[in-house]
Amino acid sequence: MESNREQAERCIEIAAQAFKEYKTQRANNFLNKAERLYPTQEAKDLLEKVREFDNDQHVRRILGCKNHYKVLEVAKDATDKDILVAFKKLALLVHPDKNRAPRAKEAFVKIEEAKKVLSNPIERSSYDLNLSIETDYGFYENNNSFEYKSTGTNDEADEDLNSQNDDPIPKSEKWWEREAGYHLLVLLPVILLILIPAVVWGMKLLFVSPSIYTLTPEKTHLIRRRTVAAKIPYYVTKHFSEELQYYYDGSLRKLELEVKNEYKTKLTHACNKEKKLKEYWLEEAENSFNTKMHERVQRMKTPSCDTLNELFTDSSNQSHSYFSNIFASVVNFLHF
Template sequence: MEVNKDESKRCVEIALAAFSAGNVEKALKFLEKSQKLYPTKEAEDLLRRVRNAGSTRTGTEESTTTRRRTLNKDTEKPQEPKLNVDYTQDQLEVVRRLKKCKDYYEVLGVTKEATDSDIKKAYKKLALQLHPDKNKAPGAVEAFKALGNAVATLTDARKRKEYDLYGNQENTSHYHANHHAGHNHHYEYNFGRGFESEINPNDLFNMFFGGAQARTRTRWQSNETQSGSPPSLIFGLVLCFIVVSMLSTFFASDPLYSLQQTPKYSVERRTLNLKIPYYVKDNFVSEYQGSLSRLEHSVEEEYIMYMKRTCHNERNYRDAMMARAKSFGSRTQLNQAQQLKMPSCDALHKLGVGRVNY
């Protein structure tokens, strides 16, 4: 073992250097090797010293780590529970507002004097907020349907006039019954009946925003994902659809006349044949270049069709009141029902249009 004495001494020197540098593991390694090669009292004392230092350091590090973990645990903020919803508060508020509305004008946020252009702009703004693909709030589907019914009714001249006069037919019956019974009434619209749109709400949405545009955009996004770059041709088509849609909205012309007087249609005229009143804009005489007789024929047809519908409603209401009076055996109520005025039927009778039964 005498031959290993020099090597053992060299290991001690390396261990001392390592220990001075703070590398306890390396110092232990070379001191243990030194003792195996040639044990000495110097190496043994140094080994004990290094081991004690290593134990103290390890204990200190473990204590520090434990305290750090405890501190982090104590100061760590508890995670807030995530709500299992996929809609915002703003989306919910839009739905709640529509559910409180009493008529279609309030649904769209426009006045009764609003033009078709005003109504369409209001619909576009709300439809983007209420479409079920975007708004997942409770009641969004019903609100979106109510919005579709509103724009379909108010952008149709015939339906709008009938709606302005009677509201929903079911509500009209309640109104007349309460009115003639002498009770106060709360006139509330029911969006589900009376004036439902004949067009599916999603189809109506696509009519305003362009169904082909939406489908093309979907295909473009799919192709972009697969190929990694958007095809310029499809992008151009999408842009073209958007421009055409915007131009069609901006250049949409107003009707030539109205059967009701409004601030826009303020000039009264009467048809040459049946003397039916209708209203046109201030610049009608200077701007209209078409056939006046053909226009007045359309006025008379629309007026007669409208009066026939209202006459039908008046007659049905009178018959219902008479049937009720007979069921109760009340001659007074029967006389009142028989004397009910039917102005639309009277107007048609005076015009001599068709056969109006009383």
Template sequence: MESNRDEAQRCVRIGRAALEAGDRERARRFLHKAERLYPSAQARDLLEALDKDNCTSENESQSTKASAGQEQSKPSAPTGASGETVKRFTKEQMEGVQRIKKCETYYEVLSVSKDAGEEDLKKAYRKLALKFHPDKNHAPGATDAFKKIGNAYAVLSNPEKRKQYDLTGSEDQVHSHHRNGSFDFHRGFEADITPEDLFNMFFGGGFPSGSVHSFSNGRARYSHHQHQHHSGHDREDERGDGGFSMFIQLMPIIVLILVSLLSQFMVSNPPYSLYPRAGVGQTIKRVTENLKITYYVNKDFQSEYSGMLLQKLEKNIEEDYVANIRNNCWRERQQKSDLTHAAKVYRDERLRMKAESLSMENCKELQRLTSIYRGG
């Protein structure tokens, strides 16, 4: 059942996107599928919120009709021939969107080299995210460009995802296309967090106008750009459920498992572990000199490691530990963000309290490590 986790997470992401687009039936279908593949609190919470919304939708519909007459008397904003609000954009903004659309790799999207470091990625993302945020850039395709920029940063800033991405090649090889040339962000290398949440983490909430999300009958959804992006996905999502497609998706995991099994026969065990391992004798507790990270070694460790060799090993231990804590903190933030978003959309006090009660232990530990770095 553990092998179904990735597919279940993909179904949860599709279901959440369908909820934001207002398609409750599609959301329910994929959330139930996620529960069958690999039960999770994330899918259950969204299903509970969806069931609760069904009970209140009829009352909300009646109140909407009652207020419709009043809103007709209010002056309306300028609209185009299709009835949508006319939003102006510059030639430079349009050219920028076209450039992002033509980029074949994430490095081209962020305009960085393949050896770009963390600070270079952050600087490039901040500049582009502010330029292409849909609240500021109203050119056609700006929302898709914004998502692509966020996805590029989320993948390249994650060491594991970046390594896999570099091995695979260009974006055309990991994303499937659909009509109108837009990308299917539900497949291939996708971020563990939405582009909007990533933007809010960098800029503390982003732009206040709120045109990226519009609310109707208690359901959050993107503006008309989001509807254009999600239209036509049903056929491709159903096609991805086939056995051959599943095999292709699982192929990298199978290869990694085989490589891991082979490495166990070819490579000796590391001289340390972050947890006690009685099977290999690593039960003696030690602490790194710099960050005070606890690790475990065997009885022959002190005779083999000392001086510069010990310092180098402890540096590797600390890097391993920090990377693990950073990834766990990222997941904790995503879980809290999902619960908070669902509580806000469905006005569910229980979900809000659950989000606030999350301990966020890994994020607290990451904050402690960061303070040590700054102090040093």
């Protein structure tokens, strides 16, 4: 037992030195070994300090990351499964219930946002497009902070403006200075702050039916399905059969048509954003006479537009071809 105690003390000394050198993994290993050999309060206290330091380091790393891939520590070609595994691993480290670091909540929100964006194919493609431009050309330095600075002053114009703003009505005759009107004016923002959310909530209850599906996995919508025709992924709850019967009279075709339209709308929005972004950088390249940059931007992909064309343009062409063939057959028959 005495030899165990001496070995434990030696382990604590090595751990303390490792902790001073910021080698927390080494310190943690030796402290755990000291606890197994001969448990002491000194080892427990030092182990707690090491863990607190580790927790703070995890939070600092996440808050210091500039893009979602670095936040989750995954590669740019990471699959949905890789992203989910990375998120769960980090959630265990920085969740406010387990991590007592002051900014743990901020870090947890940041990894949630990263997982949400990278798990959504449409948002991820748009994000990757922005990220590629930022990485290749460094156009987003200084966090897109632009300052407007006046090119000069015009004292006479300022004086004219001030003179026009002078109120010709005597202060004693202003209606809002009277007691009733004044108090109403003061309370008006508070009244609106209470009424507007209540009205919006009431309108939602009256006119908006709850969605029985989502295009991305949510807390209540985790069961993955695909539309029969276009194979568009969507997510439903475990009570899908009952909800389909209640809200869509059991018509899966009606639901999947709605899924298709919503997916098309989101793809169209993302595609327009990608096109505008590409056009912007092409114009920048032309204005700066940068041939290399112009060529690289021209090669820039627009994944949302590609998906949109693949899923919807082909189907419309097929439909047009089908009706054209029918029309041609009828004409040939009549001519015969």
